[in-house]
Amino acid sequence: MADQDTFDLQSFLPYLLNQAAEASSLDFQSVYKGRYGMLRNEWRVLFHLGMYGRLTASDIRDRSGLHKTKISRAVQRLAERRFLTRVRDEQDRRAEHLELTAQGQAAYRDLRKIAKDYDDALAEMLGDEDVAALRRMLLRLAQRVS
Template identity: 60%
Template structure:
């Protein structure tokens, strides 16, 4: 029996490889500039984009496990990029918010992310870009 299964034709594999390639390349930017890891960047992004919120809110939005968020929050807090405030009604819950320094890092990285995205998409025609974005958003259920 001949095995004709090709991993490079298996969509989940190709998507994972493409995501890892792009993610690692972009990670160099926030790692070199701010010493951040992927989880820290994602938490910073969600706080910068959506404002103050709980770790649970970020977990739902970013599809990140709470332990990864907890580690990222601790690092960002150590570096004074965010603050934690206990909620009056329930002290088990905290509201996370960016500090001025965190907001400045977010603003800087957002601009760089937009440039990175534009450069990445420049290899595709406008039509290909539209199809690619729509297809990926559909697969990601976003």
């Protein structure tokens, strides 16, 4: 038949990507969830503020591609728990500047260290494979789409 093409679900890139992403996400999730009671979006917002300093919600959206409602809700929870502060921009009173508190920075540094170790462990697990090529390909796949 014409459609007895070689097609294996286990080799289909979107499927493989999802499996790998979900596995590593669930695995790493236990860290920030267990230590700080954070959810995935809160961890992401925390990391952006930790890496780039003071940002608005829109800045974070542009950099991360996260949906604005996810950011809004993550910021709300992070503020309640005193991981960040919100300061209204007096030049443009629609915008709010977000900045980590000392507690937020401490959590960021702690989690960053763990993330780095975890990343190293993944790279080591891949052994003699070309991890740099993997990152390069993932980046292209992430940036590519319509």
